[in-house]
């Protein structure tokens with residue numbers, strides 16, 4: 236036990252930062268016992284000194300000069316919860332260079348420029364921890380980096396964005412509109428400062444890149460991830476999924492096959508019987524498949540100030556212990572440069588809804604378009620008659636290129652009035 240306090244500089248006091256302050260205040264005694272020294276909040280950098288805060292922060296701790304704070308000689312650990320690329324990157328690099336260890340929740344920065352940060356941490360012989368960057372409170376990065384280090388992970392599949400899961404869940408269960416559900420997610424502190432990051436899949440793509448990097452000991456960046464968001468998912472898609480006893484979820488999928496990595500984020504229909512279908516509201520869940528362990532599932536609150544602060548505090552305790560013993564934890568492990576498989580070569584399945592003319596031979600013509608592209612069909616059925624005639628087709632597995640070529644062909648057919656919905660289906664067909 237040391238009497239010398241562990242001095243913490245906090246960058247950002249918004250949804251996450253305010254809850255970090257609350258936990259530091261409310262759990263001071265427990266934290267002291269776990270770290271082995273008192274944990275002292277030494278300064279809090281914000282953009283606006285007079286903004287309303289969810290916690291009371293002593294005025295003398297607040298500053299708008301984040302750089303001066305992170306380069307103070309007495310700071311042991313910098314907790315970065317500002318978000319975004321700059322000034323977060325410059326501040327983290329300055330903190331490491333100046334001798335502080337760093338805890339961050341900033342997935343956007345890690346997925347864009349992680350190697351620069353890891354190299355700076357290694358050079359400075361300081362810790363860089365980021366459990367909160369993926370799936371909020373769920374401990375998923377440490378298990379991938381440490382517990383599964385002796386195994387070969389082949390697949391990671393999950394729901395890793397709380398905001399979009401909240402929106403899709405509301406659309407499915409209460410018939411809420413997209414905008415209304417998004418506003419609620421923002422009020423609850425789930426969404427990013429710019430919610431486009433959530434809705435268009437950038438946030439999930441950043442998390443998928445981090446997961447794939449750790450799972451496959453590779454360097455995968457956000458730009459390597461095939462990304463589609465949920466802005467094109469309509470109430471009709473959600474209803475169509477419901478008709479098939481399925482739900483729409485934004486999935487992040489990372490696979491290692493033939494020593495190539497493929498990483499993608501897109502909405503997909505999954506059967507209600509699938510464990511991911513019961514992941515509600517802003518909860519996240521991640522399945523990990525590995526050669527020796529088999530299937531593992533991690534589940535919990537994926538967004539929100541308090542759950543995320545829990546993960547931040549966990550890292551802070553670890554880093555604090557290392558500071559006291561003069562050690563650091565595991566850094567970035569040795570990595571392999573692996574080829575990233577293009578989305579077109581990735582195997583998937585499609586659910587396609589097509590408004591068609593209601594006449595004999597239509598079904599055969601549509602089936603032929605699938606056959607022309609060597610795509611086998613699992614289900615085809617007609618709904619409605621006359622002007623409302625619609626065919627719903629669910630394919631077996633084929634490459635994404637074959638499936639999108641099929642959709643293009645359908646769009647050019649005379650008997651097709653409109654391809655009204657195209658959605659991937661997760662899981663091998665029975």
Ligand SMILES: NC(=O)C1=CN([C@@H]2O[C@H](COP(=O)(O)OP(=O)(O)OC[C@H]3O[C@@H](n4cnc5c(N)ncnc54)[C@H](OP(=O)(O)O)[C@@H]3O)[C@@H](O)[C@H]2O)C=CC1
Pocket residue numbers: 246247248249250251252280281282283284286299301315316317318319322340341342343367368369371424425426427428537538539540543
């Ligand atoms: N919210 C969530 O559920 C989760 C968030 N994260 C990540 O945590 C980080 C923070 O998210 P969140 O708390 O939601 O974000 P908020 O937008 O709620 O808070 C951001 C904070 O950073 C401060 N800030 C912004 N720019 C600067 C700057 N240039 N200098 C100093 N302070 C600045 C803001 O100050 P001011 O208050 O004065 O405007 C604010 O206090 C992000 O990286 C996010 O991706 C990770 C997991 C979950």
Ligand SMILES: N[C@@H](CC=O)C(=O)O
Pocket residue numbers: 368369370371395396397398399425426427433438537538539
């Ligand atoms: N905006 C993110 C916050 C947590 O990472 C989300 O909704 O998941």
